[in-house]
Amino acid sequence: MSKPKVIIIGAGFTGVATAHDLALRGFDVTVVDRGPIANGTSGRTHGLLHSGGRYAVNDKESAIECIEENTIPGVIEPNGGLFVAINESDMAYGEDFIEGCEACHIPIEELKPQQALKLEPNLNPNVLVAFRVPDGTFDPLRLAMSFAATAKSNGAKFKLFTEVTGLILNGQGNVTGIKVWDRTNDERYELYGDVVVNATGAWVGEITAMAGVDVPIRPTPGVMVAFDQRLTNHAINRLNKPGDGDIVLPQRQMVVVGTTSFEVQDLDYVPVIEDHVKLMLERGAELLPTIRNTNMRGAYMATRPLLGSGGSGRSISRTFKCFDHKETHGIDGLVTITGGKATTLRAMAEKTADVVCEKLNISAACTTKEVPLISYREFYRLPNDD
């Protein structure tokens, strides 16, 4: 009997994690992306494997998702994080932070200023209190490539630099496949599957529009700035409600300050706003003053696939949602997964694969918590059988 076929659009964190999950559950998986692996937001993310502390006060659902998922072995640096107070407003937030972390089961340890400075000598010497949390950092490209390589080792096929230009609908208006443009060979062809998974992050609305439906996606870019010395080993977070430039992360021999939050019309052209770059320097220097004496290596941006409407980007929950468009819009054959965080990619994939199994009446359990990922290096060594 032939395996049920699933086409996944998008080879960002969400798409490759879903390919990994579905390949393990025995599906015939094809992943299509108009660029390389991690071509979109995933390739330019900040890289904080969240403990959930950032969301513990105002976005508990997302905080719990983070703490439950922040132990992906192999591709993370489990270097820990500090939430640092440097003024009275930060101190006032401390009580809510302790309560929020307790409610979300995020382990924290209070450190006196001398203890924090001993751990991180470049920290602002006026630090008033710090809380240690189980944050980590990840290398965005390796994280995505490890999932993709493992999916490939279990039979998933990857069609990169292949853009989806349309959905194929049958007479009942249900999705049965995709129309693609192979950008490398300038060829156009069609692919058919039992289910099409739309994992295009901030672009999900462009794909659902091809079936005439809308999803409440709120693309929200942010700017990050890299400095060319590793001034901290911990992820340094400001002890306050989430705001601009309040996280400094070590990435290899650099630190990266992030981020901001704004809106754009054209998702394919997001500017790096000069004022945001200056703000990152100012805010980063409040946490690590030596940033001012460090060379700026570069500034870049990416777009959050936030779900929701109303309010500002900062106030929208970081949780995720999987839409079975049969349930939401009466269109069978199409599933959209978006929202969430890099930190929660495995859980997002599990939810999506569960929905696919349910749609096709297949009973296959998720095993991604137990199955280790193989090295990202294997991705290009493994064959891409058609």
Ligand SMILES: Cc1cc2nc3c(=O)[nH]c(=O)nc-3n(C[C@H](O)[C@H](O)[C@H](O)COP(=O)(O)OP(=O)(O)OC[C@H]3O[C@@H](n4cnc5c(N)ncnc54)[C@H](O)[C@@H]3O)c2cc1C
């Ligand atoms: C500034 C910033 C900082 C962040 N920092 C963190 C952090 O520190 N920690 C954390 O956990 N999360 C962080 N996030 C969130 C995280 O990066 C995103 O949630 C995640 O990368 C989204 O992955 P995705 O696979 O859903 O989307 P994407 O990575 O955007 O993947 C979508 C893919 O779809 C493809 N695509 C789009 N249209 C088409 C088409 N027509 N045909 C074919 N392919 C198509 C794109 O090429 C792309 O590769 C951050 C986000 C931003 C913006």
